[in-house]
Amino acid sequence: MKSLAVKNLKGKPVRTAVLILLSALLTAAVFGASVIVSSLRTGLGSLENRLGADIMVVPYEATTQKKFENIVLQGATGYFYMDNKRAEQVMQTEGIKQASAQYFLASTSSSCCSVAVQIIGFDPETDFTITPWVKKSYGSQLKKYDVVVGNDLNAFVGDSIQFFGVECHVAAKLERTGTSFDTAAFTNTETIKELINTSVVKKMNSVGDVDPDNAVSCLMINVAEGYTPEQVVNDINLHVKKVKAIRSEELISGVSQSLDGVCEVIGIMIAAVWLLGLVILILAFTMSINERRKEFAVLRVIGASRAGLAGIVLKEACLSCLLGSVVGAGIGLLVIIPFNGFIEQLMGLPFLLPGAGELVKYILAALALSVISGALAAAVSALRVSRIDTGVILRGDN
Amino acid sequence: MSLTAEGLTKEFIRETKNTNRFTAVDNVSLTLDSGELTVLMGRSGSGKTTLLNMLSGLLEPSSGRVSYDGRSLYEMSDKQLSRLRNKHFGVIPQGQTAIHSLSVMENIMLPFALYGEGGAEDESYARELMERLDILQLEGAKPAELSGGELRRMAIARAVIRKPPVIFADEPTGDLDDENTIAVFDFLKALAGEGAAVLVVTHENDAKPYADKLLTMSSGRLNECE
Structure with a gap:
């Protein structure tokens, strides 16, 4: 049913764009903040070395x-x-x-x-x-x-x-x-x-x-x-x-303490943004699925199993979140790489971007987190869709 | 092929003055045979759609049994029953049931797409059906561009694209003009002529002349007219 999920996403470009945008913002925030924390830690490491x-x-x-x-x-x-x-x-x-x-x-x-x-x-x-x-x-x-x-x-x-x-x-x-x-x-x-x-x-x-x-x-x-x-x-x-x-340790510890404080604040912000993003995604999927109850009832009539309906919802969510996370990671890179000097000045702490390999790891982690968030957010809707009462929905809409 | 219902009853929980149980279908038994068009008539609320949903595997009865070629529908797993409905049953639900994000052709091919099936031959059959139903020119159009009659004919094509042996049509002409009504009944009669067992649930008298078997329902009970 993968192609059907793709067709559904293509068929409703506005709905899909909104989901992709939400996911992109979530990924950009989480990815950007993680890279900033990592850069601060790498910067401190470089200072110590x-x-x-x-x-x-x-x-x-x-x-x-x-x-x-x-x-x-x-x-x-x-x-x-x-x-x-x-x-x-x-x-x-x-x-x-x-x-x-x-x-x-x-x-x-x-x-x-x-x-x-x-x-x-x-x-x-x-x-x-x-x-x-x-x-x-x-x-x-x-x-x-x-x-x-x-x-x-x-x-x-x-x-x-x-x-x-x-x-x-x-x-x-x-x-x-x-x-x-x-x-x-x-x-x-x-x-x-x-x-x-x-x-x-x-x-x-x-x-x-x-x-x-x-x-x-x-x-x-x-x-x-x-x-x-x-x-x-x-x-x-x-x-x-x-x-x-x-x-020297005494001098470094001052910087290290400031860095720990900044990292803690950023960590809390990442968690808060992720939670907020998850809630928004849950709402977005719930609204989207409510709007499409009749569509899912029709799919059930023509032979979709309950698990199959849930699968369509989850695939749509994962696909849109994957696309969004790629866009989000791109936005994160576009902000952090050219402006890392500005970020360093703003924070007044050693700031050294991690290497390309490390950045790729962060990108992959951000993609995984976004897809998992999408799947989690859509799980509630998928469960509801799988329990759909076809007769009531089709009759109620007529 | 035969689809048989024995002692089908469906009760719903509903708050009324004296009781909280409401019997929508009461101890119904019937058989749908290949090559026959059965028309089920009755007033609104008589239990026709509930019976159709139970027969097509969409609504589990409170008691009784539905068998297709000797296999009891409600003893199957949801996956097996869904696959059976996909391949062997063609269901035309009430009202407009198009998926608006898909084109007419994609809507018709949906029973194949659900299971990642369907090739050029099936698309060719889809075009043949569209031609028979006079919607071939709308192949690439989106449902929003279609009239009510065209949408209904698209839903019929989607229901029969897999050449199912059993076809269930719930009020297939409910919101159609006379010309479209005749076209739809002619098509369903032709399908019965080609060997399908067709059950048409309707409250329109126009269906009577097409019936090989005419049934009526009132208060959840079934009566055979001829």
């Missing part, structure tokens, strides 16, 4: 800045410096296995800079957080004035890019992380020191007089075996003045 340090040490006053976590964790624009002596003092702390300094600077949107971005300087000799990530895109050593740019930055390998009037060369483009690192630029110590110096000379550095040879923004630390990050953090905070040591 990228971090690679047990402890971060920053100047104490930096922790009072609003976006401090985002600057250190995600590469948001902003900068601060501490005296090199403090950094050396920190490195004397017992239990440190590796330590590497990082330097932050934000370019401006004025004519001296091609683009306003966060510039992060690292020492390729000691670095253990940025280098492994950069190596995936650029195998060679960065030379002076070489920069590696984030994936979302509108600059490509071979391009020239200007910061504070200094011409830099784009050596590589990094893979996407779903964080503000995607719009940041990375360079070596030599280059960043010159950029900081130029920004100071041109009076474009908001910190004021900074001696780049005597300042660092942040120290990334890995603890040695036999020590815990807590021990080393406490030791640094106790013995080195004007700095703040923070466990």
